[in-house]
Amino acid sequence: QKEVEQDPGPLSVPEGAIVSLNCTYSNSAFQYFMWYRQYSRKGPELLMYTYSSGNKEDGRFTAQVDKSSKYISLFIRDSQPSDSATYLCAMRGNSGGSNYKLTFGKGTLLTVNP
Amino acid sequence: NAGVTQTPKFRILKIGQSMTLQCTQDMNHNYMYWYRQDPGMGLKLIYYSVGAGITDKGEVPNGYNVSRSTTEDFPLRLELAAPSQTSVYFCASRPPTGLAGGRGTGELFFGEGSRLTVL
Numbered sequence: 001q002k003e004v005e006q007d008p009g010p011l012s013v014p015e016g017a018i019v020s021l022n023c024t025y026s027n028s029a030f031q032y033f034m035w036y037r038q039y040s041r042k043g044p045e046l047l048m049y050t051y052s053s054g055n056k057e058d059g060r061f062t063a064q065v066d067k068s069s070k071y072i073s074l075f076i077r078d079s080q081p082s083d084s085a086t087y088l089c090a091m092r093g094n095s096g097g098s099n100y101k102l103t104f105g106k107g108t109l110l111t112v113n114p
Numbered sequence: 115n116a117g118v119t120q121t122p123k124f125r126i127l128k129i130g131q132s133m134t135l136q137c138t139q140d141m142n143h144n145y146m147y148w149y150r151q152d153p154g155m156g157l158k159l160i161y162y163s164v165g166a167g168i169t170d171k172g173e174v175p176n177g178y179n180v181s182r183s184t185t186e187d188f189p190l191r192l193e194l195a196a197p198s199q200t201s202v203y204f205c206a207s208r209p210p211t212g213l214a215g216g217r218g219t220g221e222l223f224f225g226e227g228s229r230l231t232v233l
Contacts, residue, residue: 006156008154034221036222041227042226042227043118043204043206043224043225043226043227044157044204044222044224045224046221046222049221088156088157090222100145100162100164101147101159101162101172102222104156104157105156106154106155106156107154107156
């Protein structure tokens, strides 16, 4: 079983739709959970970050972490064509070597159609 | 503010050639990383460094070497290039845990990438 599983898509939605992106993981030591957004031919940039379980909201974006199920989600409300990108989940532990390194999912390619 | 700068942006190599991908950051970050990204495969960690003079292997280090003589620079060396090394390479940096970097703890700041083709 891979440490982090993410459906690569592609996912295509109409403008204004609610988008749900998900990752599952197997390493119970993971404590920090992040979502990166990567536009075509650019480097990833941090979109959302959450420590441990719970929800975090930032504008149209909501990140959820359920550590009991080892499942994280990113919701995008009122999606816009400018949200078209690849979304990568990432996570890391809190001590030792796991503190230094992020483990990434494969990324989900999202297209929002006008 | 430059952030993380990678050069070159594009390069074509012949099998067996060698080259160095340059990475420099101006944020005084201790931690630096090299990832490769292949289509549909996400980011794979090649090497990382927790400070000047300290480097360690990631998931896919074979065929690569790194050095970290200064805080700012973290070059990646490809020896005897092979077609399997055709990829997009990303350098990243982050401050030590506990120091706010942007909007989160342990946030990675990425460069724009270097596209390498080995023919």
